[in-house]
Amino acid sequence: MGTLVLAAEEFTPPGAGLFEYPPIFGAVTKPMVLAVLSLIIVAAVFTLGTRKLSIVPSRFQFGLESFYNIPRNTMARDQIGSEDFKRYIPLILGLFSFILVNNIFAIIPVIQFPTLSRIGFPIALALFVYVFYHYAGFKKHGFFGYIKHAALPPGVPVFIAPLIIVIELLQKFLVQPLSLALRVFAAMFAGHLILALTAVGAAFLVSAGSALVIASPVVFAAGIAFTFLEALVQVIQAYVFALLAAVFIGAAISEDH
Template sequence: MGALMLAEGGTFQPPGADSFVLPPIFGGVTKPMVLVVLSAIIVGAYFVIATRNLKLVPSKGQFVAEFFYEFSRNRIAREQIGAKDFKPFVPLIFTLFTFVLVNNLFGLIPVVQFPTMSRIGFPLALAAVVYLVFHGAGFARHGFFGYFKHIMFPPGVPKPIYVLLAPIEFLQKFLFQPAALAVRVFAAMFAGHLMLLVFILGGEFLLLEASALMKPVSVVGFLFAIAITFIEALIQVLQAYIFALLAANFIGAALSEGH
């Protein structure tokens, strides 16, 4: 999670962006790379094992697996894409939700303690997949020129307004939406982990380096760290949900007959 950095004279130097730059474990392989691969193994292995012997009265493992699948299928994909078109996209939405969730929760697991999505490259890669899928679905549904008409010229708008609206809609669909999808989860994981570092390392500094009078204050830092940990856990789950929800929403908008 990062070592305490002390300047000369024992003054506390708070953590910053450099705290997220981790040295390679071996070769050019870094901890976040290992965690991404590990998360894919964890998600795949869990659902294979949990659904290997399906029962009418599910075990706890089967119940959790079915809950995540049902939630991704009906509460995200079906509601955002529509009952007519959602089924082909359920595997993608389910994978995005569970994959992002596990990578976010890595930030709370002892020893690991690093949310992979706090490295912008990983959210960008996932956003690129969503980008290709929802635009590909739109082109397949409406045709090449029909899709541009669909996203840039919504019906019911006075024609002179299209001069301003068309480029805005184009930039929104082809640039701003996918960028915001990646930045949203990255910023939340980066900021949350940075806050945890501040209070944990601050409490450690007060406990080990401060005067005897100030050492009890370290308890406040640790208490804030515990409180932020619970808040961060909630945010990590919400961000995984929001990422999958927005991905499904973009697909649904691309496939819709109206704007």
């Protein structure tokens, strides 16, 4: 029993320090390199996939077209509207692809790090979307027209209009970008921490000796299960981020609130 207690006391679970990387050279860190790498991967895949388009597509072209239809149809067209959605497809497709690749990095051997678990990256993406959809709204409705469009839903009784205006403006100009950034950050941060915990825990149980070794296969199996679950979460979070960007754009340029 003394051995078990001693071993348990020596176990140090991974914490926030897991996400800190020293600069590789100059001020460049691993997450920065991964962000650039993801851009290269996305650009290379779409360049190769569209270089020789044919009526009868190859498997690669068919797969790429199927992937393209997700942001085109279920995000841009459905949320922005059939009249205006085409001009926003590159943005929605780019967001979905970029975030997806960066999220999947978390389960790629050697890389094993989700770029968006560093809060600066989701904040930058959320700010970009924030500026973009408000710009689209101002361009469509004019300055005062867009403020009215964003702040006051039609049919609101006069006596509660001031309260609704405050709530709507806070939601459109503060809550939406914060929730957009924090949602994907929290999911990637927590998921990576759980995967690291299962890996470190399994290795610790093996090295601890005694009866603790018996539990190591269970922890290892849990790590594999969490990896598949995390892969699903990574795809969902990329989808949700791009979908919400389309929803915000659609709301900003719509004729009705």
